[in-house]
Amino acid sequence: MNEEAKLPEPWLRGTLLEVPAVPRAVLHALDLARIDLTHWCAPLTDEELSLRFARIAPVAFHIRHIARSIDRLLTYAEGRQLGAAQIAALKSENADGATGDNLFAELDSALTQAATRIRHIDANHLNETRAVGTKSLPATVGGLLVHVADHTQRHVGQAVTTAKFVRALRRKA
Numbered sequence: 001m002n003e004e005a006k007l008p009e010p011w012l013r014g015t016l017l018e019v020p021a022v023p024r025a026v027l028h029a030l031d032l033a034r035i036d037l038t039h040w041c042a043p044l045t046d047e048e049l050s051l052r053f054a055r056i057a058p059v060a061f062h063i064r065h066i067a068r069s070i071d072r073l074l075t076y077a078e079g080r081q082l083g084a085a086q087i088a089a090l091k092s093e094n095a096d097g098a099t100g101d102n103l104f105a106e107l108d109s110a111l112t113q114a115a116t117r118i119r120h121i122d123a124n125h126l127n128e129t130r131a132v133g134t135k136s137l138p139a140t141v142g143g144l145l146v147h148v149a150d151h152t153q154r155h156v157g158q159a160v161t162t163a164k165f166v167r168a169l170r171r172k173a
Contacts, residue, residue, distance in 0.1 A: 005039045020123035022142055027118055029149035030070070030111050033156045037063060037107065040160045046099045048166045059166065060098040062159035066152050067110035068093060073151070074117045076132045077144035118145065 007013065010031035016024045041049070041059050049060040068089050072082055082090075126142030139147075 002035075002039055004035050010035070019119060022126055022145055023118050023121060023123060026145045026149045027115055029153055030114060030118075033066065033152050034107070034111050036156050036160055037066075038104070040163045042100065042104060044100065044163055044166060048163075048170065049100055049103065050096055050098060051166055051169075056162060056165075057094070057158070059159050059162050060103055061094050062155045062162070063103045063107050064093045064098065066155045066159075067107045069151055069155075070110055070114045070148055073144050073148045074114060076130050076139065077121060077141050077148075078117070079128075079130060081131075114148070118148075121145065 009028070011025065011028040016027055019027060041063065044059060049063075050058050052058050068086070072086055072090070075082055075086065121141060126140065126145070128141050130139045130141060130144060131137070132139045132144070
């Protein structure tokens, strides 16, 4: 078990007190995502990360999706629409051939960039409306930030559960 996984969850460490409450909670959720994914998923081999069975998405998909969806959601929160590179990245999230090194490098980069972007969002603007997607569905800056945390943790749970199953298969082999 890595040392950080032995500590209380990030929100219980009394950290980031200089950050307003909503962005702080999101940053803590992203920190927890990094800890849980590193602890449970990083030990998997490249083959295990990409293992597909019973129509369950592989761990690699969830890691890629977390990294890329955070970028998309923050783009909307910043009042912009997705660019061509983000749309292409979305379409390639389920591609085969990922290595653990590449997946975790992308995740680390995405989480680091997200932390910077979240810190630059003015908490006084959390109720401002934003348009999401090609249908311009209504959201708010605060709603998008909360969804960054919620959506990330949902996929972390799926990745960790799948990783535990893959590890169990390894032990039986």
